[in-house]
Amino acid sequence: MPARKQDVLDSIFYPHSVAVIGVTGSSDRVGYNLLQSIIHAGFQGRIYPVHPRLESLQGLPVYRSLEEIPEPVDLAVIGVNQLATLEVVEQCGRKGVKGVVCIAGGYKEMGEEGKALEERLVAAARQYEMEVVGPNTLGLINTRANLNVTFYPMQLPRGKVSFVTQSGGVGLTILHKAVDEGLGINKWVGVGNRSTLEISDYLEYLARDDSTAVIGVFVEGTDDARRLVQVAGEVARHKPVVFYKVGRSGAVSHAALTHTGSMAGSYQVYRQVLQQFGLLVVDSTLEMVAACKALAMAPIPRGNGVGVVTHTAGPSIVLLDEISLRGGVFPALAGSTMGRIKEVLGQNPPVVLKNPLDAAGQGMQAANLGPLMEAVLDDPCIDILVAVYCLHLNWRCPTVEILDARERSGKPVVALYISTGEKVKEERELLHSRDIPVYTTPEEAAWGVSALLHYALQRGGIRR
Amino acid sequence: MPARKQDVLDSIFYPHSVAVIGVTGSSDRVGYNLLQSIIHAGFQGRIYPVHPRLESLQGLPVYRSLEEIPEPVDLAVIGVNQLATLEVVEQCGRKGVKGVVCIAGGYKEMGEEGKALEERLVAAARQYEMEVVGPNTLGLINTRANLNVTFYPMQLPRGKVSFVTQSGGVGLTILHKAVDEGLGINKWVGVGNRSTLEISDYLEYLARDDSTAVIGVFVEGTDDARRLVQVAGEVARHKPVVFYKVGRSGAVSHAALTHTGSMAGSYQVYRQVLQQFGLLVVDSTLEMVAACKALAMAPIPRGNGVGVVTHTAGPSIVLLDEISLRGGVFPALAGSTMGRIKEVLGQNPPVVLKNPLDAAGQGMQAANLGPLMEAVLDDPCIDILVAVYCLHLNWRCPTVEILDARERSGKPVVALYISTGEKVKEERELLHSRDIPVYTTPEEAAWGVSALLHYALQRGGIRR
Structure with missing residues (x-):
């Protein structure tokens, strides 16, 4: 630039x-x-x-x-x-x-x-x-400068994610969802008709902006798709970029043209090119926020091997499904890992021991989850751990155990705390302050993990 | 039975x-x-x-x-x-x-x-x-009897949606998400190993249960998939059924077997058969709750023609995209409708008038949205309206206008109020009490609308 x-x-x-x-x-x-x-x-x-x-x-x-x-x-x-x-x-x-x-x-x-x-x-x-x-824009926001130059007065939590959006309304949706998810915002700009500043200009600017760790982009369509994708691909080599491109249905071309004067272009071509350039493509504002949250909070794993420790199997099956669809693998646990697990759960617990590891009844007590998480994190084929817990009126969440396991291992940990948005807030604050993104649905947790795996593999991580 | x-x-x-x-x-x-x-x-x-x-x-x-x-x-x-x-x-x-x-x-x-x-x-x-x-179950819930026979003490809002789930954890996720979305619960059962009671038994029971208006089913796999689908298809002829079948990735078969002793089966075959029997299939707990919410609150439209009134184009493009992918159409507005719209917005407003109808700046004032919504709802090709508004610190939401338009027209209306979960609550209560489901993201609104369109077409509605 x-x-x-x-x-x-x-x-x-x-x-x-x-x-x-x-x-x-x-x-x-x-x-x-x-x-x-x-x-x-x-x-x-x-x-x-x-x-x-x-x-x-x-x-x-x-x-x-x-x-x-x-x-x-x-x-x-x-x-x-x-x-x-x-x-x-x-x-x-x-x-x-x-x-x-x-x-x-x-x-x-x-x-x-x-x-x-x-x-x-x-x-x-x-x-x-x-x-x-x-x-034809809603304006821009920079929480680092306490600057909100939109006509929507609001206060946003500060953070490391910046957004470039071709729609003010979709951009607002992302901001509100980010607030709901406890994700702090850095910069935000509605590009409008892109008269002198293209999406790629903002991307180049944010690439050099030290306070921005992750960039989310919502695109309807652009005339210079080639430059956009090239620039984004270059940026993504050192800073994760997440794209949400509308237009899967083919019904949106005219709507995009009359909104910001943009050619929507073929969604499939767009998507293929974005992926060729190593960019992460998501399909909804919900997935955008989930992906940016993980990328902003957790370190990039060394490879795409995912371990899960849970006391409830169903959500781990959804995790397995969603993450497998997006390139993650769930390695079998090593013999030594299994040995450590049996030290906690006994030789014949009433569950089949494997990855995802379901500790069933014994996993409802947070104290049991600590050594299990540590064992799975120590497994050489596991690059990232998902810790699952259903919030309970009388039982303590394994927050302390998760924090300890994360610190001890150094590998990234994502928490799935099955809960209402309201009830998760207190635990979430602590976990978020220590590099551990927390989600309340298995799909959102999977989208977050998958975003981390995407950039792990893009950066030459181990494909297991 | x-x-x-x-x-x-x-x-x-x-x-x-x-x-x-x-x-x-x-x-x-x-x-x-x-x-x-x-x-x-x-x-x-x-x-x-x-x-x-x-x-x-x-x-x-x-x-x-x-x-x-x-x-x-x-x-x-x-x-x-x-x-x-x-x-x-x-x-x-x-x-x-x-x-x-x-x-x-x-x-x-x-x-x-x-x-x-x-x-x-x-x-x-x-x-x-x-x-x-x-x-091997979490138990069951019936809010109509103030009965919670699970080991998760909780209080749930009463409502018309019942859930049958093959996973307690996924079932809890759905309950918590429903609470976040202001969706009331009727009955809920974790089927566990289905030793004497099959999913189809619960479905037949809920089909006859007058207080249940909609049934959501989470399935990992069953041995009697044929009977399940036949029963569900029969039930869905008079009461909407929504299926979430995990297993798109093919990686989950062993996990499902060791969870509830179930054969996951081929996802594609399952999905095709579910669809052949007219059942709505969703792909996440988020979509499950969004779909059940619309089906529980709004009437089934006469056909699959969708109208949108908005003051922000981007979210309406996402709606267009997601709903078109799921079988909805966005008919061109009749000349007479356009005439009425121009009476409100003037002969040459600074936007292209079409469906979705973006009133831009003029649409930020709730009072202007009333006659626009009424005009679009009166259009003979429009069977359901989505009203879009971004919540604003100083501007009144078009809640009164939406309620009036819904009552006057009789056609179903879905509201997309772009907001945090917290800020939408007050408006939502009023709208929910009057048959109007409210969502805070365009994707969730689209999933809700699409669920209504699915059952509109299943019941012989007009395919536009």
Whole structure:
């Protein structure tokens, strides 16, 4: 990426000052909420609301125009309609603004007339060496800078996963699901019509962003699919990238075109090419969050050998099924491992001892699970462990045992705590703080494990 | 089903009296928790803990033996090990108990010796005309009778969906996910080794159970797959049945055999036969809950024509994709419908008007969505509407508009409220009380809609 673009993207994600154009006193309006989002997220830089007549808004002094702002402006957020936006972009250029976020739609997704309008927008940005987020976007978020430049005021937990999304609504779905899953967010951007900044530009930027450990991408379609996949493949060599490409049904081409002016392209071709470049492809927002969560929290395993310790067989069969479908294997346990297991469960426990290892009744007591997890983790063919437990009113979860086993072995551990979302929260916080992602359904746990295995094999891990 | 079996199943699900064998004073033990579960759920019948030496447990008097219990016992729950269970089952027979729940494993899933033990268990039950739930089961639940005969004390919201599950752990996953989704439960049974009661027996029972509107089934494998599918197909002609069959990967056969002594069988053959018999097949616990929720709450549409009203295009593209993959169609809107839409949005709104209908900025105000939803619902080719809204700190959700549109049209409506699980709860309660299932991700909404479309077409609905 050219140094200039990199610098501009830095100013967009880490602005010292933000101007908000199109603010009003009405909370019904986009502009009001753009301003409130910035305040609400706790942005520590300067905030300059701009309006030709108002004196103050939400406790801040209002400036009559961009010109009146007494210092340079890094980022301008424009909440006016598509025609007025063009004029504001010109003013931003004259002010020396580095990046603009253009919220309004009504451009190339609307056909010829809109396309011409967007071309003028791009020309204005180019003239002043500005970059445009959007147009036709929800905006962007950077929790590292307490920055929320969308019109959805919200507070998000900080974390290591960043998202690039071709849909604000799908991107919001992913954010909310991440909150439900206890997954912290780093950066988030709705790319909109990709007028001067392509998905691949954001990917290159996030690749160099040290605070981003994993990148999730939602794609409807792009005109430069080849460059996108090449860049993503390059990024994924050192930082995991997860793709959700809509369009399996073939029914979405027209819908994508009229949404963000994008060609959906053949899903199968897209998928094959993504996979050729070593990228992980998922099929839902749920799988996206599950995959990013594992990649953000757990280390990449040495190979694709999965061990399971459980007290309930059914969920381990679902794990086996889902993970096997995605390239994982469940190695037979070594004789020495079996010996250690029998020391815990006895010579003739009322279950068949194998991997997945079902300790049945004895596994309901957390203390028994500790040595079993350690034995399985020590097995030379096991690269990652899934620890399964059904939360119980009277019984202690094996959280301490899982933490100990993880620390002792160094191999990644994923927990499946079968529970409601509410009840798992307390245990989850501790486990998440120690590199152990926790899921509440076997499918989501399997999607998380499979994401880790994918990048294990991509990086030359042992294929068992 | 023979009248005797039907009567026994009635006594199992609606017992007047329950004996608990194997209770102790230690909350670590299964028996303690079996008793606590029954008390905790608020069971109104008589509860008889049985122990040879203890005087009282959890506030209840303890009986030395089954014989000492002064009245007939409908249901006995046995928490002792597999060998002791056999003796207790004999005692139950002599006492005239109608049904027994045998929790312990260690039977046919353990090979020849266990198989012989299970044959003796079955022989004892047959001798006294008892039916056995299990062995090797978590137990059963009937919220209609405030009955929880599992060793997981919990309180569940009442509802219209019943589950038959070949795994306690997967069954618990489904229950917890249902709670997270605001879906009420009716009955739930872990079939275990299916010694005298097959999945098909429970299905036939639930088919006649007026309080069960929808049945979800989790299957690992069965020896009598043909009968199961025939019975399920018959049941599904008047009551929706949803199947989750594990085993897509082919890796699970041995795991299923050693879990509940079941042959997993070929997944593809299973799936094809299930579909031939008109049954809905899902691929995860998440899809199971999403599908059952729609079927329990919304009426079956007249045909497979889906309309969407949204203010955010991306989630509607995911809906389009997922629903199209599952047999739904998105008809073009009639000229008259378009006319009504333009009355709301103007002649030249900054979006392309079509189905899915994206009202963009204008759709963020709930009041605008009302007439749009009504117009789309009135369209002759639309059989079901999905209303999409991203929850916002300052903006009102279109809950009132959705309720009005649903009531006015009579056609089913599904809401996609993009939100965290926590924030959606208040709106959800109202919508759920009025036949409108609410989801927080487009995929789950699509799975719900697709379940409704499946049964619409199965019942001769219009294929558009």
